[in-house]
Amino acid sequence: MSAVSSSPIPAVLAKLGPLNPDDVADLRFFLEAVPDPRSRRGRWYSLASILLVCAAAAVSGARTIDELAEWSARADAGLLAALDVRRHLLHWRHAPSRSAIGRVLERLDADALDAAVGAWLAHRHTAAAPGRRRVIAVDGKALRGSARLSRPRRHLLSAVTHGRPVTLAQAEVGSKTNETRHFQPLLAPLDLDADVVTFDALHSVKANVAWLVETKKAHYVAVIKPNQPTAWAQLDGLDWHAVAIQHTASNKGHGRRESRSVKTLAIADNLDGIAFPHAKLALRVHRRRKATGRKETRETVYAVTSLDAHQAKPAELASHLRGHWIVEAQHHIRDRTFAEDASTVHAGNAPRVMAALRNLAIGALKALGATNIAKTTRAIRDQPERALPILGITYKPDLNGT
Numbered sequence: 001m002s003a004v005s006s007s008p009i010p011a012v013l014a015k016l017g018p019l020n021p022d023d024v025a026d027l028r029f030f031l032e033a034v035p036d037p038r039s040r041r042g043r044w045y046s047l048a049s050i051l052l053v054c055a056a057a058a059v060s061g062a063r064t065i066d067e068l069a070e071w072s073a074r075a076d077a078g079l080l081a082a083l084d085v086r087r088h089l090l091h092w093r094h095a096p097s098r099s100a101i102g103r104v105l106e107r108l109d110a111d112a113l114d115a116a117v118g119a120w121l122a123h124r125h126t127a128a129a130p131g132r133r134r135v136i137a138v139d140g141k142a143l144r145g146s147a148r149l150s151r152p153r154r155h156l157l158s159a160v161t162h163g164r165p166v167t168l169a170q171a172e173v174g175s176k177t178n179e180t181r182h183f184q185p186l187l188a189p190l191d192l193d194a195d196v197v198t199f200d201a202l203h204s205v206k207a208n209v210a211w212l213v214e215t216k217k218a219h220y221v222a223v224i225k226p227n228q229p230t231a232w233a234q235l236d237g238l239d240w241h242a243v244a245i246q247h248t249a250s251n252k253g254h255g256r257r258e259s260r261s262v263k264t265l266a267i268a269d270n271l272d273g274i275a276f277p278h279a280k281l282a283l284r285v286h287r288r289r290k291a292t293g294r295k296e297t298r299e300t301v302y303a304v305t306s307l308d309a310h311q312a313k314p315a316e317l318a319s320h321l322r323g324h325w326i327v328e329a330q331h332h333i334r335d336r337t338f339a340e341d342a343s344t345v346h347a348g349n350a351p352r353v354m355a356a357l358r359n360l361a362i363g364a365l366k367a368l369g370a371t372n373i374a375k376t377t378r379a380i381r382d383q384p385e386r387a388l389p390i391l392g393i394t395y396k397p398d399l400n401g402t
Contacts, residue, residue, distance in 0.1 A: 010379040013386060016368040023127075024392035028052055028084065030120040037107035045096050049084040050104050051113075053096055056083060056387040058361040061377030063339045065105065065350065069098035075384065082388055082395045106348030113353055114170045115189065117360045122190075124367040125166040134195040135162040135320055138186065138203055139327040140179050141334075143351050144341045154351050157182050158359070159190065162198070162323035164366040165330040167359035172352055183208045192218035196307070198324040201225040210277040213306055221283075221305045221320045222276070230275040235302040238265055240284050246314035256291040262318045266309060279304040283317055334358050337374045364390050 028048050036047040054062075056079075057071035072095040075083075080095060125134070136159050143154040157179050159169040171186045173179050183203055196219045197212060204222040212218050226232050243263045250259040263284045283303040290296040303321060305312070312320075334340040338358045345351050362373060368390065370376045380387050388395040 009386075010383070012370075012372065012375045012379045013383075016365070016370060016376075016390075024389065025120060025123045025127075026392040027055060027120055028393070030116045031055075033116050034112045035109050037104070037109065045100065046084060046086075047104065049086070050096050050101060052083040052391070052393070053080075053085070054101065054105070054357055055360055055391055056384070058338075058357040059364060059377065059387040059390055060381040060384055061337070061361075061374075064343060065102050065345060065354070066098060069096070069101050071381075071384070072096050072101070078396065079385060079388070082393055102347075102350065105350040105353045108349055108353050110172065110349040110352040110356065113356050117356050117363075118167060118169045118189075121166045121360065121363040121367070122168050124364060125161055125164070125168070127367075134192075135323060136160065136168065136190075136192070136195055136197050137162060137324045137327045138183065138197060138199045139324075140173060141331050143343070143355060155179075156352065156355055157186055158327065159186055159197075160327045160330055162320070162326050164369075165326050166363040166367055167330070170352075170356060170359060179203065180205050180208060184211055187212070187216065190216075192216040194218070196221060196320060198320055199223070200324070201227060204228060204276075206277055213278040219306045219311070221303055221307070221317065221324075223321070224276070224302045224304060228276075231304070232302065234275060235282050235284075235304070238267070238282060238284075240265070243284075247318050249315075249318065256289055258287065258289045260288075260318065260322075261286045262314050264309070264314050264317065267304070276304050278306045280308040281305050281312075281317070283321070285318065285321060330362060333362055333373050337377065 031048045031051045034047065034051065036043075038047070053072045053075070054068050056075075057068045060071055062068045062071050075095055085095065138157070138159050140155060140157045143156065155173045157171050157173045158167050160167050168190055169186050171182050173182050180203055183199075183205070187197070192212070194217065198221045201223045204224055209220055209222060212220055224231050224235055240263055243265055245261045246264055247262040248260065250257070252258075265282045265284075267279055267282045281304065283305065285301045285303070287299045287301065288296060289299075301321075303317075305317060305320075307317070334355070335342075338361075340355065340358060343351070343354065345354055361377070365373055365376050380390075385395050
C-alpha cells in the first residue's frame with residue numbers, strides 16, 4: 001500500500017479542505033492519557049502506536065478488528081513511521097498483527113479511551129465552529145452483535161453535538177440499568193457553560209435537569225410525555241388556543257410529507273411556574289405526517305426549556321427539538337457504513353472500543369465538513385496517507401522503505 005503524495009485528490013476529499021495537519025490537534029497527545037493494560041515486559045509496540053493505527057484504519061472505513069489489522073498489514077514503512085511504529089532490531093518495521101491489536105482492544109480501559117477521543121473531538125468541534133453555542137443531544141444505542149448466551153448485548157449512552165455530529169462523551173450502561181442513572185456521570189466531565197442539552201422523555205428527570213442548570217450552568221430542552229403526569233397535565237392545560245402559531249416548517253422525503261407548527265408560551269408566571277425545574281418556556285409542536293399510500297397522522301408534542309424568549313426564538317427552539325435526532329443519524333452511519341449492528345465483536349472491552357473508533361472517524365470527518373461518510377472513507381482507503389492529516393499527524397513518505 002504505497003502512498004503517493006502526488007496522487008490527485010478525489011472530489012469528496014477536496015471538500016474537506018487542504019487537510020493541513022498543523023491546523024488539527026495531534027491525536028497522539030490525547031491518546032497518551034490512555035493507560036496501557038499490558039505488562040511492561042514483552043511490549044514491542046507502544047499503546048499509542050497501536051491506537052493510532054486503529055484510528056487511521058477507522059478513518060479509512062475499517063469496520064472490524066480483522067479490517068484494522070488488514071489496513072495495518074498493507075501500510076508501508078512511511079505510514080508506519082508516522083504512526084510511531086518503531087523499527088525492529090533488523091531495521092525494518094512490522095505492522096501490529098491481528099492478535100496484537102485484538103488483545104489490546106479487549107483489555108483497554110474503555111472509559112479512558114472514550115475520554116481521550118471525546119476531548120480530541122471537542123477540540124475539533126470548537127475549531128470548526130468557534131464562538132458558537134453548542135447544542136448537545138443525549139441518547140443511547142445498543143450494540144446488538146455484542147450479545148452472547150452468557151452476556152446480554154452492550155448498551156452505550158452518548159452526548160453528541162447537533163449540526164455536525166461529534167461525540168463528546170460516551171459511557172457504557174448496563175443492559176438492565178436505567179439510562180437516567182448515567183446522565184450526570186456522562187456529562188459531568190464536560191464544560192457545558194451556556195450550552196443547550198436536548199434529551200427525550202426518558203431523561204426528563206427533575207433531579208438531572210436541576211443538576212444540569214444549577215451545577216453545569218447549561219440550558220435544556222426537555223420533551224414531556226404522560227409519564228411525567230403533573231408537568232404534562234399543566235402543559236396540556238395551558239390556553240394554547242389563545243396563542244398564535246409562531247413558526248412553521250415542512251419537508252418531503254423518504255416517501256412522506258411532514259409539516260410542523262410551533263407555539264411557545266412563557267410559564268414562569270403561570271400557575272406559579274410549572275412542575276419542572278427552571279422551566280421558562282413551554283413549547284407545543286403539532287406534527288402532521290402523510291406517507292405515500294397511508295392516512296395522514298397527527299401528533300402533539302410538549303416540551304419545556306430553561307431558555308427564555310430573549311435567548312431563543314421559536315424557530316431556534318424548533319431546530320433544537322428536531323436536531324436532537326441527529327443522534328439517530330449518527331447511529332445510522334455507524335450501522336450502515338461501519339456495520340456496527342452486524343459486528344460480532346464481543347470479547348472484553350473490544351465492542352465499546354470499536355464504537356469509540358467509529359465515533360472518532362465520523363466526528364473527525366464531520367468536523368471537516370464531510371457529507372457522505374461512506375464515499376469519504378472509501379476515498380481515504382484508496383489513498384491511505386490522507387488519513388493522517390485528518391488525525392493531525394504529519395506524513396513524510398519513507399522512500400527507502402525502512
